[in-house]
Amino acid sequence: MAILETIGLAKRFGGIVAAADVTLAIDKGARHALIGPNGAGKTTVINLLSGVLKPTAGRILLEGRDITALDPHQRVRLGMARTFQINALFLDLTPLEAIALAVSERLGFGIDCWRLVGRKGAVADEAAEIVERFHLGDVMHERTAILPYGKQRLLEIALAFACRPRVLLLDEPAAGVPEAERHELLATIAALPADVTVLLIEHDMDLVFSFADRISVLVNGALFVDGAPDAVARDPRVKAVYLGEELDA
Amino acid sequence: MTPLAADVAQRLKRRARWSGFEIAFWIVAFASIWLLPQKHLILTETAILALFALSLDLILGYAGIISLGQAAFFGTAGYFAGLAAKYGLINEPVLALLCSGLVAAALGFVTSFLVLRGSDLTRLMVTLGVSLMLGELANRYSNITGGADGLQGVTVAPILGLFQFDMFGHTGYVYCLIVLFVCFLIARRLVYSPFGLSLRAIKGNALRCGAVGIPVNARLVAIYTLAAGFAGMAGALLTQTTAFCSLDVLSLERSADLLLVLIIGGTGYLYGGLIGAVIYKFMQDWIATLTPQYWQFWIGLLLVVIVLIGRDRMAAWHEAARAALARLFTRAIGWRRGPALGGAGPDRS
Amino acid sequence: MLTILFDGTAYGMLLFVLACGLSVTLGLMNFINLAHGAFAMAGGYCTVVLVNRIGVPFALGLPLAFLVTALLGGLFERTLYVHVYARPHLDQVLFTIGLVFMSVAATDYVMGSSQQFVRIPEALAGQFNVFGIGMGKYRLLIIVVCGVLTLALQFILAKTRFGSRLRAAVDDQRVARGLGINVGAVFGITFAVGSGLAGLGGALGAEILGLDPTFPLKYMIYFLIVVTVGGTSSITGPFLASILLGIGDVAGKYYVPSLGAFVIYAIMIVVLILRPQGLFARGAAR
Ligand SMILES: Nc1ncnc2c1ncn2[C@@H]1O[C@H](COP(=O)(O)OP(=O)(O)OP(=O)(O)O)[C@@H](O)[C@H]1O
Ligand SMILES: [Mg+2]
Numbered sequence: 001m002a003i004l005e006t007i008g009l010a011k012r013f014g015g016i017v018a019a020a021d022v023t024l025a026i027d028k029g030a031r032h033a034l035i036g037p038n039g040a041g042k043t044t045v046i047n048l049l050s051g052v053l054k055p056t057a058g059r060i061l062l063e064g065r066d067i068t069a070l071d072p073h074q075r076v077r078l079g080m081a082r083t084f085q086i087n088a089l090f091l092d093l094t095p096l097e098a099i100a101l102a103v104s105e106r107l108g109f110g111i112d113c114w115r116l117v118g119r120k121g122a123v124a125d126e127a128a129e130i131v132e133r134f135h136l137g138d139v140m141h142e143r144t145a146i147l148p149y150g151k152q153r154l155l156e157i158a159l160a161f162a163c164r165p166r167v168l169l170l171d172e173p174a175a176g177v178p179e180a181e182r183h184e185l186l187a188t189i190a191a192l193p194a195d196v197t198v199l200l201i202e203h204d205m206d207l208v209f210s211f212a213d214r215i216s217v218l219v220n221g222a223l224f225v226d227g228a229p230d231a232v233a234r235d236p237r238v239k240a241v242y243l244g245e246e247l248d249a
Numbered sequence: 250m251t252p253l254a255a256d257v258a259q260r261l262k263r264r265a266r267w268s269g270f271e272i273a274f275w276i277v278a279f280a281s282i283w284l285l286p287q288k289h290l291i292l293t294e295t296a297i298l299a300l301f302a303l304s305l306d307l308i309l310g311y312a313g314i315i316s317l318g319q320a321a322f323f324g325t326a327g328y329f330a331g332l333a334a335k336y337g338l339i340n341e342p343v344l345a346l347l348c349s350g351l352v353a354a355a356l357g358f359v360t361s362f363l364v365l366r367g368s369d370l371t372r373l374m375v376t377l378g379v380s381l382m383l384g385e386l387a388n389r390y391s392n393i394t395g396g397a398d399g400l401q402g403v404t405v406a407p408i409l410g411l412f413q414f415d416m417f418g419h420t421g422y423v424y425c426l427i428v429l430f431v432c433f434l435i436a437r438r439l440v441y442s443p444f445g446l447s448l449r450a451i452k453g454n455a456l457r458c459g460a461v462g463i464p465v466n467a468r469l470v471a472i473y474t475l476a477a478g479f480a481g482m483a484g485a486l487l488t489q490t491t492a493f494c495s496l497d498v499l500s501l502e503r504s505a506d507l508l509l510v511l512i513i514g515g516t517g518y519l520y521g522g523l524i525g526a527v528i529y530k531f532m533q534d535w536i537a538t539l540t541p542q543y544w545q546f547w548i549g550l551l552l553v554v555i556v557l558i559g560r561d562r563m564a565a566w567h568e569a570a571r572a573a574l575a576r577l578f579t580r581a582i583g584w585r586r587g588p589a590l591g592g593a594g595p596d597r598s
Numbered sequence: 599m600l601t602i603l604f605d606g607t608a609y610g611m612l613l614f615v616l617a618c619g620l621s622v623t624l625g626l627m628n629f630i631n632l633a634h635g636a637f638a639m640a641g642g643y644c645t646v647v648l649v650n651r652i653g654v655p656f657a658l659g660l661p662l663a664f665l666v667t668a669l670l671g672g673l674f675e676r677t678l679y680v681h682v683y684a685r686p687h688l689d690q691v692l693f694t695i696g697l698v699f700m701s702v703a704a705t706d707y708v709m710g711s712s713q714q715f716v717r718i719p720e721a722l723a724g725q726f727n728v729f730g731i732g733m734g735k736y737r738l739l740i741i742v743v744c745g746v747l748t749l750a751l752q753f754i755l756a757k758t759r760f761g762s763r764l765r766a767a768v769d770d771q772r773v774a775r776g777l778g779i780n781v782g783a784v785f786g787i788t789f790a791v792g793s794g795l796a797g798l799g800g801a802l803g804a805e806i807l808g809l810d811p812t813f814p815l816k817y818m819i820y821f822l823i824v825v826t827v828g829g830t831s832s833i834t835g836p837f838l839a840s841i842l843l844g845i846g847d848v849a850g851k852y853y854v855p856s857l858g859a860f861v862i863y864a865i866m867i868v869v870l871i872l873r874p875q876g877l878f879a880r881g882a883a884r
Pocket of ligand 1: 013016017018036037038039040041042043044045085
């Protein structure tokens with residue numbers, strides 16, 4: 001049963017076709033990976049799904065409901081959250097403040113302009129839990145701007161997670177993280193609750209194959225191959241695309 | 250509750266604790282009622298300017314909206330208060346003040362939709378454009394506003410029917426200070442609330458705000474409206490305390506000066522506007538005794554110098570100065586309350 | 599009616615010459631220079647001093663106004679503006695407003711607060727009558743001079759090496775640096791020329807726009823309208839915007855004089871709401 005579906009999703013930037021007729025179904029509880037060479041349109045798909053971009057054509061269904069016309073924040077409230085390939089954090093807030101913000105927004109306290117942020121016990125409890133889950137305890141009172149990059153990437157996911165999504169879209173969560181901090185990050189991703197559906201974009205094939213139970217390959221904005229990991233791994237066309245890219249590089 | 254959760258709850262609340270500096274600030278402010286009676290006229294202007302700057306701080310320092318048109322709300326409400334008093338529509342000043350604030354807030358609500366989109370420059374142009382349009386209107390309908398001569402014949406009734414405005418400005422000062430304090434308390438509650446936190450987040454990264462479920466536009470409309478209301482109350486106070494209102498309440502210079510006031514004091518910690526207003530007014534008073542005509546030159550020079558020094562460096566100085574003051578204060582009254590100063594620092598962006 | 603069109607065009611072309619430097623600064627360095635009008639004023643006063651007091655011929659006064667303000671602009675750019683380019687927009691606004699205030703007060707101090715007039719040669723007074731349309735000779739001169747300048751600018755931007763460097767720098771600074779273009783120098787020269795043009799515009803326009811110390815404040819919004827409405831991706835946009843603004847303003851003041859500039863502001867706001875990138879910006883890129 002698909003929790004998230006796209007039907008003929010397309011996006012053009014002037015002459016550039018960044019996504020073309022993407023029809024994709026992501027099953028409930030899946031660990032779904034979206035891979036493809038640089039510039040294939042993976043981030044564009046995430047931007048379309050999360051509402052940052054409006055599609056040129058096509059529809060998006062979340063749990064059977066058409067969300068194509070909704071604003072980003074409305075999609076979050078319906079249970080879909082995302083992370084950003086390039087950090088999009090609140091540099092002047094501490095991780096704790098940022099997480100508490102996301103939690104209190106989800107619990108509907110966002111329009112409360114009279115009580116203090118920490119007054120609701122529920123917010124503090126949940127923020128603490130998320131801080132712990134994402135190993136941010138030792139830096140939670142620092143300004144985000146001065147955190148090590150690995151911690152910032154953790155916070156990226158923590159913020160999305162704080163929205164309690166049923167569908168979580170991760171855009172290259174481990175990109176650029178130094179080896180020393182990488183393990184912590186991967187372990188955290190692996191430990192995400194099983195009932196959260198995850199769509200993962202990643203270039204690191206080891207991570208993709210150890211994590212995903214289904215893989216879609218995107219090339220030049222179009223869906224190229226879609227299937228189980230071993231089937232995709234064996235597909236000669238996928239090999240050709242990736243070998244071609246490696247030769248280019 | 251786990252120890253971590255307790256720590257978290259503790260820390261989240263601690264930001265909002267009143268620091269030694271804040272308490273000292275307000276004690277001094279209210280003490281000036283008795284200690285500086287001969288300065289009440291300029292202090293009245295200062296309190297009004299402080300409220301006006303507070304309104305700008307809410308949108309600029311917290312929500313990150315650059316505006317060069319805050320005078321639109323100040324002036325509209327100023328005229329409203331003047332006309333209401335002149336024609337006896339609303340006689341009681343406090344009620345008139347609230348109504349003026351509402352009028353300005355309504356104008357803020359309507360125009361807020363114009364600043365939701367676009368770059369800093371478009372926002373600048375749109376806010377400036379709105380205030381200039383209102384200026385043209387006020388000039389055009391000089392039969393109502395008095396045009397270049399200003400609105401004459403405003404008589405303001407006693408406050409609550411009890412306290413008559415006097416020519417030394419004693420009543421006016423107490424009145425303005427109380428209004429400022431109440432508005433400040435409201436603003437302070439607001440910025441430490443979840444709503445206030447979301448504003449700081451919007452200023453930091455509006456894109457991400459959408460992605461954590463914050464309706465960015467609705468929040469901006471709300472704060473812009475409230476700030477307009479505060480600016481309007483400041484304008485109404487000016488009309489009520491001077492029994493006069495002229496076209497310059499809507500002028501570009503008023504908005505530009507306001508920006509300077511806030512910058513002198515620092516943005517994003519609420520006291521910037523208040524401290525800036527005090528420094529600005531007393532500097533103006535002092536320079537005016539030296540070279541009255543060329544006051545504008547020194548203002549300009551100050552702006553240039555502040556930018557060249559760098560606002561973040563200024564913010565650091567401010568913070569150090571406040572910490573020193575607070576230490577002095579706590580020592581003076583022999584009372585310790587731990588490191589509660591954190592959280593009330595000006596932002597460094 | 600046609601006279602309005604004529605006067606409006608003259609006024610618009612003048613605005614373009616005044617504001618085109620600003621448009622390039624904004625497009626090139628994403629820098630908001632509210633003090634642009636101060637350079638125009640400097641050009642105006644420079645001509646007043648040269649022509650009225652020293653007795654330099656008017657025809658020589660104009661190029662001198664250009665030169666002096668260009669030097670002034672270059673000087674300011676190298677000493678002051680360079681420190682502020684990388685700063686947030688708020689800092690740029692504060693900084694340049696500060697410069698405006700200083701220039702207003704300083705001019706008042708040196709030249710007095712009264713309106714100044716440039717002594718114009720007799721030959722330029724009066725009107726031609728063509729098909730019953732009264733065309734002021736001086737306005738005709740403005741149209742000719744500004745028209746020539748516009749064509750020259752267009753040529754420089756499109757055809758010369760400097761022009762292509764400038765366009766490369768506008769499109770993508772980093773790439774331009776990578777190609778070995780000295781972006782700082784390009785910008786310094788552009789800034790100086792832009793200021794010089796503003797100065798020339800100020801000198802030419804003293805007759806029509808009036809010249810007193812509050813000039814930079816009074817016309818700031820007009821320059822900004824030209825660049826925001828016109829967009830900064832080409833000089834055609836600001837040019838068209840200037841002409842529209844000129845005609846609109848003259849017509850507005852003629853038909854609904856009591857509303858003053860209300861109409862202009864209203865149109866600007868509507869345009870900015872509908873097209874935040876400017877009326878004539880190409881596509882939605884950038
Ligand atoms: N806002 C935009 N305007 C114009 N073109 C864009 C925009 N965003 C993306 N593109 C183009 O769309 C194409 C797809 O880009 P996208 O970022 O989606 O690729 P990607 O698969 O995420 O690549 P990577 O692996 O490098 O992250 C690229 O050619 C890119 O240049
Ligand atoms: Mg990408």
